[in-house]
Amino acid sequence: MTDAKNDYLSAAAAELSMQQAALISLIEYWHNSRKDEEDRRLVTENLLYNLEGGLERTWNLLEQESRYRMARGKQ
Numbered sequence: 186m187t188d189a190k191n192d193y194l195s196a197a198a199a200e201l202s203m204q205q206a207a208l209i210s211l212i213e214y215w216h217n218s219r220k221d222e223e224d225r226r227l228v229t230e231n232l233l234y235n236l237e238g239g240l241e242r243t244w245n246l247l248e249q250e251s252r253y254r255m256a257r258g259k260q
Contacts, residue, residue: 193247193253
């Protein structure tokens with residue numbers, strides 16, 4: 186899409202980049218963690234919850250881009 190105001194692919198890419206950073210943080214946290222099980226569980230649940238939301242936002246952005254292209258006949 187060329188309209189910068191509605192650039193769904195760029196927004197989806199940015200969202201995926203943030204989710205990649207969250208996954209890296211989770212892996213580093215587990216690798217370096219000396220905390221008790223409950224602390225690790227809570228941090229992990231929070232990061233995975235945020236990751237799930239980010240992936241849903243990415244999916245929605247890609248669906249919007251697909252609808253835009255279909256409406257424009259560019260698919």
